[in-house]
Amino acid sequence: MNTALWDVYARCYDAVARLRPYEKMVLEIAREVPERPGRVLDAGCGTGNLTRALAAKHPREIVAADLSAAMLRRSQRKNPGATYVRADLDGDLAEVSGVFDVIVCGHVLYALADPARTLATLKSRLAPGGRLVLTTPRAGARMGPIVREHGILALWRFILPLLVVGVINARILRTSSYHFLTRDELSGLLGAAEIRPTYSGQSWLAVYSTGPELDLTNGSRLS
Template sequence: MHADHYDGFAARYEAENQRNLLNAYYDRPAMIRLAGDVAGRRILDAGCGSGPLTAALRSAGALMTGVDGSPEMLALARERLGDAVPLHVADLARPLPFADGAFDDVVCSLVLHYLEDWAGPLAELRRVLRPGGRLILSVNHPSVRVFFNPEEDYFATRPYTETFVFEDGTEELPFWHRSLTTMVREFLAAGFRISAVEEPPPAPDTPRDLLPPRVASGEREAFLCFLYVVLTAE
């Protein structure tokens, strides 16, 4: 998938991103928590979209830079962030416009699952991290797809499509499925050490009407959706 695919529905995606369960009350809080104390840290938001995670980390004291492949999403990020945060149109499959070791951390929220090839992007993200720097990422949980589609081969790296529902219509988004084993092998091959793996619950302040019924009732604390990994650059 080309990131500029989002150009056609950037504003609608941004509006949904601010209020829905999976972005506003699940992914973003989890990424912020995993990042921890970021005051004074140089952080690259790789695939920053319209900039909500960039804005949150900047408010916590981080020195933020953002890249995204969608000019329209970056235009929305510029409206949110002003001119103080450097923003670049960039493709993770190509060299990034930064020096070696330029960042203390990279956050990469719900981006890698759009890519067929991970070797090049992971190597490039490793390059722009200082030794000991962190890559904090979230991806579609590899178990979810085969839970709902048990006839599919869990261990095959393959494309699939999901329908994203807006108030005024739908969009088809293409993804790539990888097994957990494949993910781990690619992380290690790129020169990272795995520091943490998490499957978190939604944020405590999630409105009950957004939660799945069994979570809202208290029967369950969490649900499988995204996988969170913290990698350390060796």
């Protein structure tokens, strides 16, 4: 992964986080996480917006992992109570110890060299009855629907950093090494999972569980 690109992205990424469709997506992800879930891994934590939503679920421990040092620094300022690990999700996650009751992976999969390998690694780190929740941009994703849902006139307050994000995203979309998946492709990589659109229909939200389901009302196992 090109860490230099993501270090630059870290400086302006929170302009995206202020978009209403992004805020809705974070809430959708958080709704898939039970209260007091035990150990939680934010795999590819970025600037920590999803980590903050996970902290509101009162887990026993949050581990936030990312390869970009700039992303980790920004996340740590927002979420000082998390445990931070610099780790490459293209690798075997040897830097991250143990198993997790919940793993979230928000908009990371598309940028990895081998999504199938990473998904297999993340699934292997789930505790029995654990849950993997991920989002990833779909094939043919565009910024237009996201901007329209937020409201074009409401963009003026953070238009400059958003323009930088737009330039970076345009570069990403032109690069063949990124993986923008159809629903069927994601289903094939992940296996049995619930998959639905999110982020103004420009991304997929997938939920994969192992063993007994988690009771989302109190975090206990369902027999």
